[in-house]
Amino acid sequence: MSAALVVIGASLGGVPALRRALKGVTRSLQAAVLFVQHRRGGYQDRLGSMLEGHVELDIQDVESHQQLREGSLFLAPADYHVLIDRGRLELTTDELVHHARPSIDVAFESAARAYGARLLAILLTGASADGAEGLAFARSAGATTFVQEPSGAESPIAPQAALERDGAHRVLDLEGMADAIMAWSARLRF
Numbered sequence: 500m501s502a503a504l505v506v507i508g509a510s511l512g513g514v515p516a517l518r519r520a521l522k523g524v525t526r527s528l529q530a531a532v533l534f535v536q537h538r539r540g541g542y543q544d545r546l547g548s549m550l551e552g553h554v555e556l557d558i559q560d561v562e563s564h565q566q567l568r569e570g571s572l573f574l575a576p577a578d579y580h581v582l583i584d585r586g587r588l589e590l591t592t593d594e595l596v597h598h599a600r601p602s603i604d605v606a607f608e609s610a611a612r613a614y615g616a617r618l619l620a621i622l623l624t625g626a627s628a629d630g631a632e633g634l635a636f637a638r639s640a641g642a643t644t645f646v647q648e649p650s651g652a653e654s655p656i657a658p659q660a661a662l663e664r665d666g667a668h669r670v671l672d673l674e675g676m677a678d679a680i681m682a683w684s685a686r687l688r689f
Contacts, residue, residue, distance in 0.1 A: 521680075
């Protein structure tokens with residue numbers, strides 16, 4: 500089980516943004532990483548291959564009852580919300596949130612309840628406000644929160660909505676994310 504968790508949410512433009520944000524994040528990361536992006540089923544099949552060679556972390560598709568592991572990147576599947584419970588990932592087909600399943604808000608809120616101050620929640624580019632409320636919730640639960648600089652996002656709607664809700668501790672460009680993630684992880688060591 501991973502003692503800390505990074506949850507990254509995105510929609511429009513999420514894969515290129517994730518590749519840039521994680522460039523420099525190594526398998527020595529003292530946390531698991533969960534990526535939640537709005538997408539359809541066919542896209543899910545290609546997502547892992549689109550990240551291979553760009554991300555050093557061990558890439559896995561989320562399955563229900565799966566244990567989180569440090570140094571691994573877990574990809575949320577299409578058409579399921581991802582919940583986090585005691586270091587495990589659970590999948591649900593509950594109603595759409597912000598017209599999406601998976602919902603970034605659902606993942607952020609569930610992760611915040613499970614990990615509190617040992618959560619880093621990051622909202623990247625997105626064409627809806629999904630993730631903004633969840634990021635604010637995570638911040639209020641003690642999590643550290645980052646938002647992509649809206650001016651550099653393919654779609655600035657999600658990061659801007661998060662900033663309007665005062666959900667971010669830091670606003671970073673994609674090139675600064677990896678160093679910030681690794682520094683956050685290093686501060687958590689016992």
